[in-house]
Amino acid sequence: MTDTTSTTGTARAAVLNAVDTPLQIRDDITVAAPQAGEVRVKMAASGVCHSDVSVQNGTIPLATPLVLGHEGAGVITELGPGVTNRAVGDHVVLSWVPQCGECYFCTRDQGFLCEKNAAVSLGGLLDGTKRFSTPDGELGQMAYCGTFASEAIVPVISTVKIPDDVPLGAAALIGCGVLTGVGAAINTANIRQGDSVVVIGCGGVGLNAIQGARIAGATKIIAVDMFDSKLEMAKDFGATDTVNAGEGDPVAAVQGLTEGRGADVSFECIGLEATMMQAVNMVRTGGEVILVGVPRLEVQLDLNAAFTFLYAAKTIKGCWYGSANVDRDVPMLIDLYQKGELKLDELISREIRVDEVNEAFEAMAAGEVARSVIVHD
Numbered sequence: 001m002t003d004t005t006s007t008t009g010t011a012r013a014a015v016l017n018a019v020d021t022p023l024q025i026r027d028d029i030t031v032a033a034p035q036a037g038e039v040r041v042k043m044a045a046s047g048v049c050h051s052d053v054s055v056q057n058g059t060i061p062l063a064t065p066l067v068l069g070h071e072g073a074g075v076i077t078e079l080g081p082g083v084t085n086r087a088v089g090d091h092v093v094l095s096w097v098p099q100c101g102e103c104y105f106c107t108r109d110q111g112f113l114c115e116k117n118a119a120v121s122l123g124g125l126l127d128g129t130k131r132f133s134t135p136d137g138e139l140g141q142m143a144y145c146g147t148f149a150s151e152a153i154v155p156v157i158s159t160v161k162i163p164d165d166v167p168l169g170a171a172a173l174i175g176c177g178v179l180t181g182v183g184a185a186i187n188t189a190n191i192r193q194g195d196s197v198v199v200i201g202c203g204g205v206g207l208n209a210i211q212g213a214r215i216a217g218a219t220k221i222i223a224v225d226m227f228d229s230k231l232e233m234a235k236d237f238g239a240t241d242t243v244n245a246g247e248g249d250p251v252a253a254v255q256g257l258t259e260g261r262g263a264d265v266s267f268e269c270i271g272l273e274a275t276m277m278q279a280v281n282m283v284r285t286g287g288e289v290i291l292v293g294v295p296r297l298e299v300q301l302d303l304n305a306a307f308t309f310l311y312a313a314k315t316i317k318g319c320w321y322g323s324a325n326v327d328r329d330v331p332m333l334i335d336l337y338q339k340g341e342l343k344l345d346e347l348i349s350r351e352i353r354v355d356e357v358n359e360a361f362e363a364m365a366a367g368e369v370a371r372s373v374i375v376h377d
């Protein structure tokens, strides 16, 4: 390892100062030197994900102030002490779950549950301290990432090296929406060749669950959403049938499309009680329900135990980060992308500057876009 001289940097970033307030664009952010096990990343691109909005509106409770953004890709510009498995110039995708490879969960192929993620709600890095500061004080960073900043210090175990020829805008999306949605289909669920699948919610994650189901061999893929624009997009990602949930009972519609049986597998990608119950009721006897959406903390499900689990023998599985092992799954997804089997470029509805992030949040709430991608200078 070459002995790099530690430096401080400056960043432009979108900052959440308090729940339910617009993001503030700041140019006066100092980025401290990377500490042991950390790297400095010049961010190239960041997806704008529903979970960023969920932090803004308090659905996901994180300490503020903090730099939002958790779906990014960039280039390593500095190594902290002890980092030997990355080099300056490496292109990386950021993982919003650091995966140490050594803990109880990582050694059981459940890196998405890595114990290093325990302090995520406090907004610091793995040792609890922060690397962003302004004249007003320190800033946290979402999920050890903070991809709405033009540069950030992140744990090296939150980075996955990728080939230099992969466009960083497309690569950024792998870090959350693609790993979560495709991972739900190929890791969490057990989709068999020829299965019927229903996906409720066709945003960034749902579209990826759809293409993941297609890759996993499903031949009937029913997309459910309230927006016809999203249902049209769902067809481009592999949906064979669409149901507008605003026009009649979506459970009955799915039963009608599956010979009255219900789908083999359902994915709920919204996080509402009503749609989670629909996901349970849309699968056949013996079917599998994958809950991917992000519910508010107070949401409860009211399930009949006998008719759900005993007589109907349904399986309900939680899904966190697409059940991903990022060191295995990111290279696999890039391989699928390079073979033309995984759509990434098509997920990008528009490229924006970080100054436009509040408008991108509004567009997402209005159901307009799959993904806005921030391109950093």
Ligand SMILES: [Zn+2]
Residues within 6 Å of the ligand: 099, 100, 101, 102, 103, 104, 105, 106, 107, 111, 113, 114, 115, 116
């Ligand atoms: Zn671990």
Ligand SMILES: [Zn+2]
Residues within 6 Å of the ligand: 049, 050, 051, 052, 070, 071, 176, 177
């Ligand atoms: Zn996300």
